[in-house]
Amino acid sequence: MQPARRRGLAEEAADRIRDEILAGRFAPGSALREVELAASLRVSRGSVREGLAILEREGLVHSEWHRGTRIIGLTETDIIEVYAVRAALDRLATLTAARRGRPEQFDELDQLVATMERETRGAADGGRLVALDIEFHDCVYAMAGNGRLTSAWEAVRSQVHLFQAHRVRLSHEHYRTRVVGEHRELAALLRAGRVEGLGDLAEEHVQSACRGLLDSLQA
Template identity: 70%
Template sequence: MQPAQRRGLAEEAADRIREEIFAGRIPPASALREVELAASLRVSRGSVREGLAVLEREGLVRSVWHKGTHVIGLTESDIQEVYDVRGALDRLAATTAAAHASAEDLDELDWLVGQMAAETAAERALSLDLEFHEIIYRAAGNQRLLAAWHAVRSQVHLFQAHRIRLGHDYQDRVEREHRELARLIRAGQTKRLATVAEEHVHSARRALLAGLATPPEDQPPKS
């Protein structure tokens, strides 16, 4: 049986690497080398290996035999797959939550929307955004649906963080779109809610793809 401390180090390694990926300091498609990570984190290669396995289960990294481990890319195929799955999941979660959410759940959604409106840092707004959706999934009361959300949550976080770095309208939309979702869930308007929940996801996908297609101002377009 593994010592408890070793498992703790593996989880901490996963946390630190995940943070670096979300912050963009380890960019999409980057190679993740155990020796370098172990030296940087001051843990064993075994702890790094276990930590990377955690991130692979989250879909944040991929390991390929003889090619090593890499952060997932930002290809159109990756983006389409993740957002298609999330769109279907969010639609079901929102409509189910409308029937099962408690008064406390509804109040917390409204509170988070208020926090989004007051937040000036996009990275913090993203944390509130993900917390908002976590509450919806939990309020739905379906453990398998919640597990499916957790399977893509880290990938969604990475893609949304990159969308923010591209500067493509995230701050303009975050409070308005979530306020509408909270209102419809509280009102139990499931037909309209299903459409809005799915469009909320697909608009995020379109914004990310548009941002990727537009080169930064300080770089010339690709030939």
């Protein structure tokens, strides 16, 4: 990992560790040791401890007394719970965004879909596609304009990102063939303001991702 710099060292440490987790360089369920992380990042153990606390609030890691800090697992229960919460949140976010979205925000969604399509035409990097996927949904939540809804999304966002990243690593082609079409359909319905069926589509988009990850794990 690159040495920590800029901003508060705790926030920077959290960013670096999060990047490593999402990139798959730290496996789900594995231990995170403060001494090793501090040496790698060239910061104090205190900064690492504060950074891990940030990641724990995001639900990406969990700490236990005398047992240290570990990355969350990739169990069936973890996956079903996270995607169930996300499905409920996405339904409300898309329905609200369809009513409140501004033209330039719909344009931004279309641009993200176009970028996804360009990425899939070449040697698409899975991590890049997942980042665009998450950015698309960040925009939908911003369009909804509900601060508490956005806070609820941010509480599970890192966990969703982690699970989506593993979904791509386990079954890249399955994800690659779906990511553009599903997001293009969502963007089109949002722009049209067609709330009929939109909530169901948003939920199915999430449940499809859940099924894809579970099927890949079982395989």
